[in-house]
Amino acid sequence: MAESIISVAYDHPGCSTASAWARKAREPDPQEKAVLIARIKRLLREQDAVLVAHYYVHPDLQDLAEQTGGIVSDSLDMANFGHRHPAKTIVVAGVRFMGETAKILNPEKRVLMPDLEAECSLDLGCPADEFSAFCDAHPERSVVVYANTSAAVKARADWMVTSSIALPVVKHLMEQGKKILWAPDRHLGAYVQEQTGADMLLWQGACVVHDEYKAQELIALKAQYPGCIVLVHPESPRAVIQLADVVGSTTQLINAARNTDAKVFIVATDNGILHKMRTLCPDKLFLEAPTAGAGANCTSCSHCPWMAMNGLINLAQVLETGTNEIVVDPAIIPRAVLPIQRMLDFARQISLPTSGIGNA
Ligand code: 13P
Numbered sequence: 001m002a003e004s005i006i007s008v009a010y011d012h013p014g015c016s017t018a019s020a021w022a023r024k025a026r027e028p029d030p031q032e033k034a035v036l037i038a039r040i041k042r043l044l045r046e047q048d049a050v051l052v053a054h055y056y057v058h059p060d061l062q063d064l065a066e067q068t069g070g071i072v073s074d075s076l077d078m079a080n081f082g083h084r085h086p087a088k089t090i091v092v093a094g095v096r097f098m099g100e101t102a103k104i105l106n107p108e109k110r111v112l113m114p115d116l117e118a119e120c121s122l123d124l125g126c127p128a129d130e131f132s133a134f135c136d137a138h139p140e141r142s143v144v145v146y147a148n149t150s151a152a153v154k155a156r157a158d159w160m161v162t163s164s165i166a167l168p169v170v171k172h173l174m175e176q177g178k179k180i181l182w183a184p185d186r187h188l189g190a191y192v193q194e195q196t197g198a199d200m201l202l203w204q205g206a207c208v209v210h211d212e213y214k215a216q217e218l219i220a221l222k223a224q225y226p227g228c229i230v231l232v233h234p235e236s237p238r239a240v241i242q243l244a245d246v247v248g249s250t251t252q253l254i255n256a257a258r259n260t261d262a263k264v265f266i267v268a269t270d271n272g273i274l275h276k277m278r279t280l281c282p283d284k285l286f287l288e289a290p291t292a293g294a295g296a297n298c299t300s301c302s303h304c305p306w307m308a309m310n311g312l313i314n315l316a317q318v319l320e321t322g323t324n325e326i327v328v329d330p331a332i333i334p335r336a337v338l339p340i341q342r343m344l345d346f347a348r349q350i351s352l353p354t355s356g357i358g359n360a
């Protein structure tokens, strides 16, 4: 039986969704939007830059990334794509750990972000010094960290994983008889532990978005749509995961929506993903999984406040001015790149399908 120890009491420490929401990117009016899009396209060309976007950012940014030869994808594919693309500048429309991962993999390139304060509650909830002490207390364990962590935390890890590759990596380590120290997402960690039977110690972080999905309300919504399919990101609580027909990364959930015959889907992940799902499957109905209900304390309501900081206006500004460059301490990079590169090599070795969704 796998052992599980709660490392720290957790209540989204240090993370204020209210101050994040206050920085939400302003939406330009349609005329301003057309001018901005044309300006960004020109700047990307002039600056030899590529736009790498996550499915949770505003649809305008997702479309722009695809229209300009960039990518919209999950965090694994974002890292892969930026690493392989020849552009001298990578512009990451997402959150800070995604920009840092791009910089760690490409220290010679310039990595820009529309807003450098676009954080992540998982990253904020796993300070490097406390995490390091946790690792020191368990030196016999292989340290596996989720991508949603700082460069300093990655530098302490043996492996980095994203949600699309966490299960195969942990199975691989189990086969080698390894015990695992996992951080920071407690729900994803518990899911991986349950699926693999691995011996895992879990850091007790959580995502402010996925933590809010409610099982009872999901059961009620399901009952209204007989035959519907429930798609769940594994950062969601266990009771919600148990109601899922498909559990997976953002790319894996989109693939499931595309490849399943059902007409109605309930989606338990950030609602930014609905843009891609609805574009790819215009004849299907996609509903947000409920975040309200008994005991609800909804502060993010199915959308990440940090992803919402990315917009056309600040994207154009950073391309024009070169501000908001990601800087990672050069002393950390040689150590932090190891767990990331290990994951990318492993993904290639097991031929983990990458998305290319909508980019083909
Ligand atoms: P994916 O790797 O599935 O895109 O997830 C990233 C993330 O931050 C989910 O909240």
Ligand code: SF4
Binding pocket: 095, 119, 120, 121, 122, 148, 207, 208, 209, 210, 235, 270, 304, 305, 306, 307
């Ligand atoms: Fe982090 Fe959650 Fe936002 Fe993803 S959705 S970036 S895990 S806070």
